Amino acid sequence: MSCGILRSESSTDLDTNSHEYRANRQLRLICGYNCWQWLFLITAAIEVSLLTIFTALELDYLLLNPSQSSDTSFVLNIIVLVICAFSLIFLFHGVFWDKQYDITLFIVSMAILTIYIAFEFTFTIDYNSIRKLTRLSISLSMTSLMVILSRIVVHFSQEYSIIGVAPGLIVMYKNQCYFQILLKLDFLNAICFGLFNISLSINDPIPQYSVLSIIITFASIQWVTGKIAVLKEVKCCLLLFVCLSITSLLWVPLQFVFMRSCFQSTVCLSQQLLLTYSSLFSALVLVFVRILLFMQLLRAHRNFGYGLADAAFVGLVNETTRLLSRTPRRRSDI
Structure with a gap:
């Protein structure tokens, strides 16, 4: 009887602590x-x-x-x-x-x-x-x-103050988080890169807003497929992400063509220079972020199958279920 009473009281205390x-x-x-x-x-x-x-x-x-x-x-x-x-x-x-x-x-x-x-x-x-x-x-x-x-x-x-998780697993989780923020930065840079191409003065067979929509569509699909590939460890999405990322970079070399056409003209206005240097900088940032993405993708792919996609680990690092996490001061007192 006493054991049952103690067990019920401890269960009540746990429920109370959980609600608190x-x-x-x-x-x-x-x-x-x-x-x-x-x-x-x-x-x-x-x-x-x-x-x-x-x-x-x-x-x-x-x-x-x-x-x-x-x-x-x-x-x-x-x-x-x-x-x-x-x-x-x-x-x-x-x-x-x-x-x-x-x-x-x-x-x-x-x-x-x-x-x-x-x-x-x-x-x-x-x-x-x-x-x-x-x-x-x-x-x-x-x-x-x-x-x-x-x-x-x-x-x-x-x-990253998760009690009971191996340090190696935390490092893998950090690599996963790093890949996710690179995806966000790549999406933002792709939008900026597409907006710069609206004001291009060179006559193209493709309408300028169509180019913008194509670039943003590619960037959106890349972001979704890259996130699913790493978080869910889906290798077919990984291959699709790499193919889309390389294909979308084919538009970048045209920025050098625009720069050459500006400097070959007799009068290169400051507004044309603003477009030329800004679009070139945007393209270089996009390429640099893609290189970082591919490098981080190799690390994330090596971590496939080590539990990062398991529901148990996802629940542990989830902010709403981290009951084991403690402040550094409290851990030092124990």
Whole structure:
């Protein structure tokens, strides 16, 4: 009898602790994990908001003064807004879901954004330079500050503090997470690369918006197939991902053709140079990320069959079921 009573009491205590953990978990999802995450979130949100406001003012100026602007500047500012929108998604997912690689992805996205803003300021300095210089200064200074704060946030992160899991399995899981953020970065770069090709001045048999839709469609299929291939360990999706990634890179060499046509013309306007260098930089970033993806894909493929796709491991690393995870301070007391 006593054993039954003790067993029922312990079961009740476990249920109570489980409910308390879920309540605390939901509260932490809403309020964040620590003050450093809140500081990082607020500072990053201020940066993205300021850049969005200044870019919206730039677009308004371009629409009101078409004689002093061109389609190239308009498209580049649209790309700035697209990167800001994706950066907010990376930011909230990295902070509230405690994902270290997504915080790093936010920093990388803002660094690429800073380079695009610098391109626009350099080649269109003849008009509205004060506003452009202010936007460039905000992006450069606050992104540098974000790099410092991100190191502190990652230091206090609990993403990989999983009790009872072998260190080798954690390394495999990190490689999987790294591949996932490279997929996101590749998708974002593909969208930017496609948008740059809207304002190409060379006559093509294929309409420009059709090229944009083809590039974005390829990027979407690559993202879905790559994610399924690694998370579910499906080798046929892996082969499809590699084929699509190589095929989509066939459009990249044309950026050098556009650059050559610009410099061969008698008058190469600053707006044409802005398009040429920006699209070339976008293509080079896309190629570089693809190389990293293929290198990481080899590591992820070697880890197939070691339990990363098992439901038990997925449930263990899931944020809603990590009952075994403890803070570093609590583990040091035990």
